[in-house]
Amino acid sequence: MTLAEAVLGAAFTGLVAYALFGGADFGGGVWDLLAGGTERGRRTRERVERSIGPVWEANHVWLIFVLVVLWTGFSGVFAAAVTTLYLPLTLAAFGIIARGAAFAYRKSVDTLGMRRFFGAAFAVSSLLTPFFFGAVVGGVAAGRVPPGIAAGNVIGSWVNPTSFLGGTLAVLVCAYLAAVFLCGDARRDGEDDLAEVFRRRALVTAVVTGAVGLAGIAVLRTDAPLLFDGLTGRGLPVVALSVVAGLTALWLLMTRRYIAARLASALAVTAILVGWPVSQYPYLLPPARTVDEAAAGRPTLLALLIALCAGAAILVPALVYLYVLFQRTPSERQEGGHPPG
């Protein structure tokens, strides 16, 4: 493995983490959107809010991490991709602003009208943001981003069948992950009926995602033949792994083993994401720029790798602490820490 591949691998790991954790937060917003009227959807919304409240900001930083590693380590490709795809990226950024602000502000307003407004902004942007990110990935994977600043078609690069497929799959995967994660959270907090609701949603979403994925094969065959060849050739083992993990997750959901289902679902999503770089290797921007051609000079890559290792040593324990703290039930809390009022 070259130095450039190691750095890119770190960025890709960040992307997977963003898809799994940030994706589930977006999915929570999707379920908020589909929860129904104020009274009927109240418990679902509160469940979503309690689950993602403490963690969404940390989960969001994975995106920043991916961006900054790419722009430092692969500056030229970063400049090419973000200028050609500036429309979906700007829209995604607006989605992030609306989602994050609305979610944080919603807690601090007390009129029903304002809560509804922020709730709607949170929910709708949770649906749109992953769609735009999926469309961006579809544009790059289908080879619609040529090297060179703003060298590609600023519309066609993301308004095309592969991008549409990517966007749809991204939304579905986010919703699926959220439902699976929320099953476990609901049962842990003694909301067994809510866990059943999310379990049903997870099963339905899984079936829909699988169906869209199958239909997507036909789309890729005509719209992105290179990606299709990669996924059905070199990428076939990881695609197969994703299918197996996905089916395992379904079985675990049916038998209500939610923690194991989380892991199997995460594996299924990770595997399908890994299928993307595997099928387009060694290209970063297919079919024009390989990873090594696009990489920065050795001192920069080395500095990046050192920083990434040192950063991981700080980050991983902190993240584990965060998740463990908020996966415990609140009844385990210690005495004396109550806020006044």
Next chain:
Amino acid sequence: MTVIEFLAAGGAENLWSARTQMALSLGWHIVFACFGIAFPAIVVFTEWLGHRRGDAVLTGLAHTWAKAMGVLFAAGAVSGTLLSFEMGILWPGLMDRFGEVFGFPFVLEGFAFFVEAIFVGVYLFGWDRLSPRAHMLSALPMVGAGIAGAFFVVSANAWMNNPTGFRLDARGEVVDARPWAAMFGPSTWPQFTHMWLAAFMVTGFLVASVYAVGMLRGRRDGHHRAGLLIPLTVAAIATPVQIGVGDWIANTVADNQPAKLAAMEGQYETTAGAGLSIGGIYQDNKLRYALEIPYGLSLLIHHDPDGVVPGLEEVPADERPPVNVVHLAYNVMVAIGLALLALAAWFGLVWWRRRRLPRTAWFLRAAAVAGVAAVVAMEAGWITTEVGRQPWIVHGLMRTEDAVSPAAGLSWGLVAVIAVYTVLTVFTVVVLRGLARGRDTLAPQEQEAAR
């Protein structure tokens, strides 16, 4: 050219809209970034004081502030995300050519932001899950990460002012990039210190101003007194130090970016024994109607009345920044800085002699406007350094017009950013006003407990 044509245009037409979009989104973010840097320290100090003294008023104050911090941090996080997109979307030329040199501190900032976001979650949602001691300790990584993050971001900006840590080959391509060295150019430490203190001034004066307004309306309880006293003390300590740091940074600018300094002072001719010009309009290479303090500038820069200060004539006409904007912004920053120093001195003197706040309502009025004034001063300072660097995006090496994206329709981004940020600003103000009025809504985990 019609509006539609302007918006649909690509290429060099994008420069004005891209600069305006960047200025708007960065100018918005910087206020919230200040809170990310300084507010955790103030909040946890108040929590600690309340815990140590067993003072429920202070603990309650810390709790209210923690909620505001949640709102402010979210606003800072999402507006910062847009910025990281815009760095590439608007300025691909900069990233393409120099990303490998100066992108590195942003990676480190990514980690700092990560740590801050994690512990913001722990701190805000951990009130009822952690012991008071563990809860206060959980704020320390947040405080440290806020400072580190500010350092990394400012070091990238300092690099744009004084690019170091690489060589250019005969074709102007970057070779031998040394990202560690690039982080520590001559501007990094003065710029960081200036920004760091500015964050404490903005946060301190702004939070204090909220309670000053409350006290002017007759709410003189312990909650309001402490809410005024603690942040005002922080800001009052930072202000005199900031004035000294201002001298340091002005000298750094004089050494490394003489054109910026000349624009700040509206100085065209290279002059020995140069006067310090206040106000005025720069026209035809001359500053008119300005108030001049003889030898002032030479004294400031060289600490010598006969020191030679280079003027704008030293650089070619097409490498000079827009003088009026820079001169005015600089004057505004210094004027407000001195006014805030006077307020800090008044407060400090009365407190030192009598252990109480000045009794006159004028003091509260001054404190009430000091918050907005501190924000204006910081924005003015930021305009000074950014516009003063023009026409360069990387001083002496790359013009801003060569860095901008030529993508068609880019100007729509400006329209959208104006719309999004107008809505965002309105709601941020509404939410924060709600919090300030003490309509203490329950956090989600408390609703659970209340039911």
